[in-house]
Amino acid sequence: MKKTKETGMTxxxxxxxxxxxxxxxxxxxxxxxxxxxxxxxxxxSEPTGRVVVGLSQEPTVFNPLMPHIETDDGVAFSxxxxxxxxxxxxxxxxxxxxxxxxxxxxxLSEDGLQWRVKLRDDVKWHDGEAFTAEDVKFTLELxxxxxxxxxxxxxxxxxxxxxxxSPTEIxxxxxxxxxxxxxxxxxxxxxxxxxxxxxxxxxxxxFNQAPVGTGAFKWGSRQAGDNVSLxxxxxxxxxxxxxxxxxFKYIPDMTVLYTQFRSGEVDLVGQAYITADNYAEAKALEDxxxxxxxxxTLESIYLNQALPVFQDKxxxxxxxxxxxxxxxxxxxxxxxxxxxxxxxxxxxxxFNPDLPxxxxxxxxxxxxxxxxxWVPGADGIREKDGLRLSFANSTTTGAHxxxxxxQFIQQTYADIGVEMRIENLPPAVMWGEFxxxxxxxxxxxxxxxxxxxxxxxxxxxxxxxxxxxxGSGSNNAQYSNPKVDSLLEEGxxxxxxxxxxxxxxxxxxxxxxxxxxxxxxRYVNVFGRKAGLEGFEANSNVRTExxxxxxxxWS
Amino acid sequence: MAAFLFSRFLQSAxxxxxxxxxxxxxLNLMPGGPLSQFALDPGMTPADIAxxxxxxxxxxxxxxxxxxxxxxxxQGDWGTSFRDGSPVTAVIARHVPATLLLMGSSTVIxxxxxxxxxxxGATHRxxxxxxxxxxxxxxxxxxxxxxxGLIGIYVFSLKLGWxxxxxxxxxxxxxxxxxxxxxxxxxxVLALVHIxxxxxxxRGATLDAISQDFxxxxxxxxxxxxxxxxxxxxxxxxxxxxxxxGVQIPSLLTGALVTETVFTWPGMGRLFLDSLGYSDxxxxxxxxMFSALLTIVANLIADITVALVDPRIRLA
Numbered sequence: 001m002k003k004t005k006e007t008g009m010t011x012x013x014x015x016x017x018x019x020x021x022x023x024x025x026x027x028x029x030x031x032x033x034x035x036x037x038x039x040x041x042x043x044x045s046e047p048t049g050r051v052v053v054g055l056s057q058e059p060t061v062f063n064p065l066m067p068h069i070e071t072d073d074g075v076a077f078s079x080x081x082x083x084x085x086x087x088x089x090x091x092x093x094x095x096x097x098x099x100x101x102x103x104x105x106x107x108l109s110e111d112g113l114q115w116r117v118k119l120r121d122d123v124k125w126h127d128g129e130a131f132t133a134e135d136v137k138f139t140l141e142l143x144x145x146x147x148x149x150x151x152x153x154x155x156x157x158x159x160x161x162x163x164x165x166s167p168t169e170i171x172x173x174x175x176x177x178x179x180x181x182x183x184x185x186x187x188x189x190x191x192x193x194x195x196x197x198x199x200x201x202x203x204x205x206x207f208n209q210a211p212v213g214t215g216a217f218k219w220g221s222r223q224a225g226d227n228v229s230l231x232x233x234x235x236x237x238x239x240x241x242x243x244x245x246x247x248f249k250y251i252p253d254m255t256v257l258y259t260q261f262r263s264g265e266v267d268l269v270g271q272a273y274i275t276a277d278n279y280a281e282a283k284a285l286e287d288x289x290x291x292x293x294x295x296x297t298l299e300s301i302y303l304n305q306a307l308p309v310f311q312d313k314x315x316x317x318x319x320x321x322x323x324x325x326x327x328x329x330x331x332x333x334x335x336x337x338x339x340x341x342x343x344x345x346x347x348x349x350x351f352n353p354d355l356p357x358x359x360x361x362x363x364x365x366x367x368x369x370x371x372x373x374w375v376p377g378a379d380g381i382r383e384k385d386g387l388r389l390s391f392a393n394s395t396t397t398g399a400h401x402x403x404x405x406x407q408f409i410q411q412t413y414a415d416i417g418v419e420m421r422i423e424n425l426p427p428a429v430m431w432g433e434f435x436x437x438x439x440x441x442x443x444x445x446x447x448x449x450x451x452x453x454x455x456x457x458x459x460x461x462x463x464x465x466x467x468x469x470x471g472s473g474s475n476n477a478q479y480s481n482p483k484v485d486s487l488l489e490e491g492x493x494x495x496x497x498x499x500x501x502x503x504x505x506x507x508x509x510x511x512x513x514x515x516x517x518x519x520x521x522r523y524v525n526v527f528g529r530k531a532g533l534e535g536f537e538a539n540s541n542v543r544t545e546x547x548x549x550x551x552x553x554w555s
Numbered sequence: 556m557a558a559f560l561f562s563r564f565l566q567s568a569x570x571x572x573x574x575x576x577x578x579x580x581x582l583n584l585m586p587g588g589p590l591s592q593f594a595l596d597p598g599m600t601p602a603d604i605a606x607x608x609x610x611x612x613x614x615x616x617x618x619x620x621x622x623x624x625x626x627x628x629x630q631g632d633w634g635t636s637f638r639d640g641s642p643v644t645a646v647i648a649r650h651v652p653a654t655l656l657l658m659g660s661s662t663v664i665x666x667x668x669x670x671x672x673x674x675x676g677a678t679h680r681x682x683x684x685x686x687x688x689x690x691x692x693x694x695x696x697x698x699x700x701x702x703x704g705l706i707g708i709y710v711f712s713l714k715l716g717w718x719x720x721x722x723x724x725x726x727x728x729x730x731x732x733x734x735x736x737x738x739x740x741x742x743x744v745l746a747l748v749h750i751x752x753x754x755x756x757x758r759g760a761t762l763d764a765i766s767q768d769f770x771x772x773x774x775x776x777x778x779x780x781x782x783x784x785x786x787x788x789x790x791x792x793x794x795x796x797x798x799x800x801g802v803q804i805p806s807l808l809t810g811a812l813v814t815e816t817v818f819t820w821p822g823m824g825r826l827f828l829d830s831l832g833y834s835d836x837x838x839x840x841x842x843x844m845f846s847a848l849l850t851i852v853a854n855l856i857a858d859i860t861v862a863l864v865d866p867r868i869r870l871a
Contacts, residue, residue: 052726058829060639067593067607149610152598184598208640224639224649225821225829227726247726251819252829256708256721260819263712263720428586431594436601451598459600472601 043242043535043553047232050245051533051554053546054257054266058250059228062219063196063208064189065143067151071271074248074546078230080189080213083117083136084182085547086453088539090349092182095238096120096131096190096214098168100182103495112177112495119168123237125192126218132167138193140172142202149203154451155181156188177493179500183454187542190214216241216550226250240550242535248546258282258528267530270545274526276336282528290528293538294338296345296450297523301393301409302443305478305516306468309389310442314372316515320358321365322412328405329521337521342508343449343457346522347540350455352505355512358519365416374417382417390419394434395444397424402444405520438468438478446523453541455504458488461511479516567851571844575628578843579621582836588613589637589834611637624840633844634837638830643841646826653723654810654822656734661742662807665749672750673757674792677765678784688758692751703744704817711740721819741818745811749803756799760792767791794865801857805849809842 053074061068064076083097092100098118101107107116123131142148143156150156158175165171174181192212199205210219216238217230230246249266251257258278260266262285274282274290282290303310303319310316329337340346341355374382374389382389393409395402406422413420420442425434434440449457459465463480465473484507491503527545529536535551590608593599608614612623627634633643676685712720718740719725724733764770765788773783810823823842830838862868 050727063640066640067590067599069592147610149607151603152600153603153606154598154600204635204640223723223821224646225653225825226723226819229726245727249722249726250821251721252816252825253819256817256819259708259713259720260722263716265720265722265725426586428588428591431591432586436594448597459597467601474597 043240043551047234047241047244049243049554050247050267051243051549051552052247052249052265052267053270054249054251054260054268055270056251056254056257056272058225058252059248061208062211062228063191063202063205065139065151065191066149066203066208070543071248073542073544074270074549075228075230076189077215077542077544077547078217078246078549079211079215079219080191081123081215082186082189083119084186086183086186086539086541088347088537088541090347090453090541092186096123096136108495112179112493113174114171115174116165116169116171119170120237121168123214124235125194125214126212126233127192127195129192129194130167131190131192131214133164133170134167135190135193136170137162137164138197139188139191142191142196143188145202147201147203152184152451155184177495179492179495180451180454180456183452187452217246220245236550238550240535240552242551242553243549246546246549246552261288261528264530267533268536268545269526269528272525273545274528276334276526279334279336279526282526287531288528289531289533290526291538292336293525293527293540294345294347295448295523295525295540296347296453297446297448298340298343299337299444299446299520299523300517301520302440302445302477302517303515304438304441304443304476305480306438307391307441308387309391312372312374312384313514314368315374315389316518318365318368318416319413319418320515320518321361321368322416322418323358323409323518323520324360324412325358325520326360328408332401332404332408333521336524336526338524340519340522341512342519343447343460343511343517344455344504344508345450345540348450348453348455350501350504352508354505355509360412362412362415369416369418376417380414380417381419388419389417390421392421392423392441393444394423394425394430394440394442396427396430398426399424406444435476436467436474438466438476440476443476444520455500456488456492457504457507458492461507461516462488477516479511479514481510481514484510563855567855570851571847572625574847575625575840575844576621578840579624579836580617582834582839583617583620585834589836592833624837628844633841636830636835636838638833638835638838643837646838647823647841647845650810650821650823650826651808653820654808654815654824656723656738657741657745657815657820657822658807658810660738661745661749661811662803664742664746665753668746669750669753670757670796672754673759674761674784674789676754676758677761677792678788680762688754692755695747695751700744700748700811700813701817703747704741704814707740707744708817721817723820741814741820744818745814752803753796753799756796757792760795761788764788764791794861797861797864798857801854802850804853805846808849809846 055071057069057071059072059075061072062075064072064080081096083095084092084100085095086092094100096119098120099105099107101115101117103110119133125131140156140159140162143150144153155178158178160173160175162170162172195212196202196205196207199207216233216236218233220229220231222228227247227249232241232244251260254272254275257266257269258274261269282288303316305311325339329335339358341358342352344351369382374384377383393406395406403424410420410422435443449460459474461475461479462485464470465475466478467473468478487503487507491500494500494503527538532555533552534555535553537548538545539547590604593604612620624634635642636646639646672688676688679685708720711718719737723737770783770787773787808823812824812828814820815822815824816828827842830842
């Protein structure tokens with residue numbers, strides 16, 4: 001039943017203990033280490049074995065330039081390559097390109113408008129054709145083709161004058177400097193011009209059901225509603241693949257997904273991972289490696305800045321002090337969830353670690369409100385200039401944990417003389433105009449701020465991005481701070497990474513100070529895989545757990 | 556006969572139009588829509604979403620969208636799935652085999668056992684067997700399928716390890732035996748409810764037939780009890796069962812929603828649920844029309860069969 005054999009280098013506690021014991025007397029205490037010395041923990045020379053990744057949503061879109069969801073990304077990363085890739089540390093490294101264009105290496109002009117990308121000359125499509133700069137040109141042009149149902153066009157719509165200098169070199173001009181574009185290119189998978197370019201209509205070309213890429217795995221077969229099976233590409237230009245078959249198995253129910261992980265039918269639990277309530281049990285399973293992996297999403301309470309009560313900074317600060325978020329994480333979320341002070345993921349290289357830490361302090365909250373002139377009225381709710389300190393909080397109806405967290409917060413707020421009414425709405429209503437046009441008073445929401453790991457958050461915090469005022473953007477809190485506006489504008493045009501770090505760290509500090517939203521916790525996923533599956537690396541800078549399947553192998 | 560077929564055909568056509576209009580309207584009244592899943596995607600701007608809405612033609616008036624869809628249907632074009640970009644007919648065709656396998660085997664089990672329990676219950680009325688069967692049927696009908704499914708998985712997969720916890724086959728091993736191994740639990744769980752239904756109907760129909768005069772006559776003539784039951788009683792009791800089969804047969808192809816979810820069975824029931832979840836209108840509409848057509852055709856066949864089997868009934 002089990003494909004795996006226990007060996008020493010996996011880091012479950014039990015096995016680490018065994019290793020420590022074995023330290024003094026190798027070969028006696030741990031005979032299963034005898035056959036393989038520790039240094040034999042290397043990938044096999046030939047692709048061998050199979051990995052089954054369980055997903056709770058079915059991958060159905062195999063042309064990643066078209067609108068798709070997270071679970072489709074695992075297939076995309078395995079079949080296709082982008083010009084660059086992003087490491088778990090947030091560093092951008094070349095993939096189909098030979099180097100990352102910078103001003104120093106001449107890949108970027110001083111003003112950031114001229115781009116020059118050099119490409120590998122040893123890459124072949126799965127059908128044997130050579131990959132060239134024509135494919136890159138075709139891909140970038142397809143995305144902005146008005147007849148093509150492209151997924152994201154941000155950044156791509158600034159690209160002009162694409163020129164193929166040689167099969168291994170391409171240049172283009174940007175309409176305006178846009179530093180995040182390099183990050184977007186780590187998720188822009190290159191399509192074969194010689195196949196998709198010949199299709200009558202790229203929207204429903206046969207290619208979209210049987211894609212041909214340059215990636216570590218080739219398209220195998222699909223059993224609709226059940227699985228997608230990929231096979232190793234022996235001619236892959238990078239490291240790997242070390243497994244022969246990579247299967248994405250669709251298991252619609254989260255409980256069943258976990259059950260099949262327990263029973264061994266699933267080797268790795270992918271998107272949407274193990275539910276928090278099963279974490280304690282999963283951790284104790286034998287021959288399974290279960291880890292907590294932080295994600296880029298932050299749960300927070302958005303305070304609509306247009307509401308008069310929220311315009312008083314003392315109120316926002318007091319509300320933050322009056323949230324017992326440690327208890328919310330521990331009691332409601334089974335301890336799965338990390339405390340956070342900023343929208344920036346802690347795994348990002350732009351993360352500011354020096355922000356003031358939140359503390360739960362009702363006395364401090366009360367004194368802040370007292371000082372600001374909010375005094376309890378007849379019903380115990382504070383008032384100031386005829387304004388009651390009362391507001392509504394909304395989130396998705398039926399999101400049980402959120403509803404409980406709301407009640408928790410409602411109680412501590414009542415203790416400091418603040419009334420929070422819970423007014424939840426069905427998802428489609430909640431996240432429609434009510435949210436988009438900032439019609440809520442306050443909202444409990446989980447937001448992923450970064451696109452492709454770039455720190456640019458203009459769309460979330462620039463005062464021009466308030467959809468209720470300007471018609472577009474996702475600054476739903478209606479947050480407006482001229483200093484942040486100018487920093488955001490500078491950051492989007494700055495290509496010097498060190499300077500950008502300073503800019504975005506400052507933005508985080510200002511937003512932490514202003515509190516347009518009250519951070520609750522960073523989402524953390526419970527990852528699970530069989531012991532013996534090596535080479536796996538979680539990467540919170542991409543949306544899938546399967547972005548590096550090329551390097552996976554069974555020990 | 557020809558006149559009967561013609562009027563049935565007309566009725567069916569009107570029915571299909573009404574079903575499609577209601578279905579289309581209700582679907583489009585649901586808040587959200589196929590692009591709402593991208594609303595919280597940080598990389599998709601409202602402009603991107605507006606562009607795709609335009610490209611899919613979802614911003615046009617509802618009646619125009621309906622007429623275009625209906626015109627396509629008349630020409631045999633069922634549309635294209637929003638979710639995976641392939642034709643709706645291909646999407647349905649990909650999911651039918653799994654459902655047919657599961658529903659087929661569970662129906663065989665249900666009909667065989669249900670018929671036997673029904674006949675035995677009627678011929679041994681108020682016996683211990685009859686009471687157990689009656690109570691058993693009530694229990695099977697009132698307990699939800701997913702409960703049976705989860706208990707089955709807990710006992711036979713997790714505790715005993717005899718049967719797989721779900722899926723249609725083990726990835727990498729697609730032998731017939733492997734399929735059968737995976738088929739046992741879902742088809743038995745699904746059959747439980749159907750056994751209950753079939754046995755109750757069969758018992759009632761048998762009781763009706765058993766008190767008829769021709770049965771008394773047969774007994775009076777000295778025909779053996781076994782022959783009385785098998786030939787005279789069961790033969791006549793089968794008539795209402797044909798009509799029941801007409802109602803039940805369409806589910807052979809439309810699938811079992813709950814069972815397919817619990818056992819990760821990639822059939823039509825799952826497809827329907829997933830398509831609803833994604834607001835994949837073309838597929839949901841396709842499935843709706845598919846099951847409406849099946850129901851109409853199956854009922855028609857049942858009516859004709861009853862007429863052929865029972866010479867007393869004339870179709871007019």
